[in-house]
Amino acid sequence: MLFQVAMTIRIPHDADQVKIKQLSAAEIELARKLQHAGEWRHIWRVAGKWANISIFDVGDTAELHEILTSLPLFAYMDITITPLCAHPASLGV
Amino acid sequence: MLFQVAMTIRIPHDADQVKIKQLSAAEIELARKLQHAGEWRHIWRVAGKWANISIFDVGDTAELHEILTSLPLFAYMDITITPLCAHPASLGV
Amino acid sequence: MLFQVAMTIRIPHDADQVKIKQLSAAEIELARKLQHAGEWRHIWRVAGKWANISIFDVGDTAELHEILTSLPLFAYMDITITPLCAHPASLGV
């Protein structure tokens, strides 16, 4: 089941920059692992922002919640979720 | 080059419903043709709405404009465009 | 899987009031049938508005889309969907 997830990262200017870089590196690693597992289907960078648009393929909303709240940068994210389904005009998924 | 395009269809309640159905059928046909051509990479239905979230892969913004304004339901659409690029965490495109 | 769905009905002032009443009666009938079937878990009236807040329990987002777009008053609705999951503090569902 597909969900579009738009994530925008907002780092307070007085945050610990070393810690943010570590979290960011861990985030990239986890994103790759979840892509291999098939749950994080797509991730695109939004041009000009520290933000991404992603497509998740999960069994249910509980799994989606578990994934998103486990992201290393979760505490710094604005997240918007849009439930998707197959479009009659689509050739594939 | 990738753009996310979010389209919401709003039909006035006194519109000619026969004409709307014809436009809608033509829209699906064109969407499939553009997917075969590789320009309309993904189209998902937004659950519970007459709306979709799509990913376009075009040569430039002029091509994107030409495609969108040629859509049969264009006059009834609210369109939001988000320029995308490759994400460092992405395994593919 | 649970979704909160907030529906607000907006009827244009020049709509056919007889048709609206028929659609509204059909809507109530369908809402009851879907409650018996267990898919429409709760429906509450928003005080002072022609609007409701509902909880749906569906297999996936495709089923949610099918239900919502089959509602007799769908063309007159503003719909907002919020994906839900179990809360650690909840005693039940």
Added chain:
Amino acid sequence: MLFQVAMTIRIPHDADQVKIKQLSAAEIELARKLQHAGEWRHIWRVAGKWANISIFDVGDTAELHEILTSLPLFAYMDITITPLCAHPASLGV
């Protein structure tokens, strides 16, 4: 009398994380106690957010105010209240 209450928790990044965890644990305990008492009828997690959607059943608005302002995390919450009543299509409450 029913009210939908939507609560979103916003923790400043420089807050004392130990204190927040204690408040959060106390919040869960109180939520369970109020569910047993019948005043907090439902609580669902909003997927992907530190937020919940709840249904309260209280005698009046003063009781609702007393409950919400007594929540351990109240100072960190954005709260939106929607007064509800029985829906003609509802099979139960």
Added chain:
Amino acid sequence: MLFQVAMTIRIPHDADQVKIKQLSAAEIELARKLQHAGEWRHIWRVAGKWANISIFDVGDTAELHEILTSLPLFAYMDITITPLCAHPASLGV
């Protein structure tokens, strides 16, 4: 139990002006009757607008819903409801 209700009247420019005047007269009559009955505690005109700010004192949200939806101009109103309770600084109600 008190609720603030803010009502703004929006009349489409092609509405039947005679009918609107009749509804408006009936509205004033009903507002006075409900003030005598003690349910409509206050009504003030918002300066420069066809709008009012009112305080209702009702037994529950169902009674509030019944009153508001029975208003002759209800179909033309934008309504915002704010649940109120006694303020510790208030000398009265």
Added chain:
Amino acid sequence: MLFQVAMTIRIPHDADQVKIKQLSAAEIELARKLQHAGEWRHIWRVAGKWANISIFDVGDTAELHEILTSLPLFAYMDITITPLCAHPASLGV
């Protein structure tokens, strides 16, 4: 002359809580004094929020400004002012 004033108190999480309590106590005392003087006609608590909705009866906007800016918690308030006048349907003021 009547004005509705909606006040929402927002306290930064790192503010001096002792000082805030002192200001809050002084605010209640001043609110009572201004009610006795007839300038602060009504004050209601907004359920579930540190906020109130008030009706002021002042000679002019200068007097309203002087009162509001003299409130002990003024620096922490979001204030919205709506000019009111008598409503033709009102039985009193």
Added chain:
Amino acid sequence: MLFQVAMTIRIPHDADQVKIKQLSAAEIELARKLQHAGEWRHIWRVAGKWANISIFDVGDTAELHEILTSLPLFAYMDITITPLCAHPASLGV
């Protein structure tokens, strides 16, 4: 007592253009009369819009309401009112 009033005129595209021109001419005449009377202190055109920003000097909010609702184009206006008072830095009024 001073109020800033921002008026934006919105004419439906299917309105009777002859009638609108007559109302507009009557509006200009009334605006001039009220300026001579000292109640309409300033009126400026907002560049690029059918809109104005005005300063009214009235005895109370009832007088302001009476003036604004008597404007020939009132039914087509979006009106925003801001209560003003003397500024400590002002050399005059």
Added chain:
Amino acid sequence: MLFQVAMTIRIPHDADQVKIKQLSAAEIELARKLQHAGEWRHIWRVAGKWANISIFDVGDTAELHEILTSLPLFAYMDITITPLCAHPASLGV
């Protein structure tokens, strides 16, 4: 050439209050000087807020920019600018 400028002052609660008072005094002095020079035509206090609505009469947008950015409290201001011109109904400027 006229511009309406709406300025709202927002002081962080942990700012140096002595410095803010000094900046505020310097601001009033500069405002008076610019009124004498004819560039700052009007300044009104917005009732109940640390905010003003002003009318500037400047040679061009560069002069407007230079004036506004030279204001002692500029760093704490939210500024909205509306270009104005003469209104056909105006008796003067």
Added chain:
Amino acid sequence: MLFQVAMTIRIPHDADQVKIKQLSAAEIELARKLQHAGEWRHIWRVAGKWANISIFDVGDTAELHEILTSLPLFAYMDITITPLCAHPASLGV
């Protein structure tokens, strides 16, 4: 003196399409004439919308108002104006 003007065209679905096409052709002709005259410095199409972003170079706001309100499609436009001036980092204009 420079102003950015963002224009979005909104055509009601029941407008006379022949008339709209004539107005649109006249609009293009006028835009070209004003570019030759140096007042309309730039015009770009917003991709995927019937909208443009333009830069005007005018003597004052009155001239800007006269130009914009003389546009054939003015009655169907949402217009947003942003006053500009030279940027210290700019190599030219």
Added chain:
Amino acid sequence: MLFQVAMTIRIPHDADQVKIKQLSAAEIELARKLQHAGEWRHIWRVAGKWANISIFDVGDTAELHEILTSLPLFAYMDITITPLCAHPASLGV
């Protein structure tokens, strides 16, 4: 390919002002270099704000992203991007 980029700089009041001045100087230097290279086609100051409106001419969205995120003040910017293309009424680009 053209993009309009609107940048607004927001500096927290407790930021290191010396560092901000250095970043600002570096920003101006880079803006000039990118103008010489032809990628940053226009930059205008928004009157009365620490903000600019710019036109970029880039090969693709990846190049746009690389430029914007390399700006010295990027961490303090709100950025809005609008994809542009040639307008049929334009005499040039």
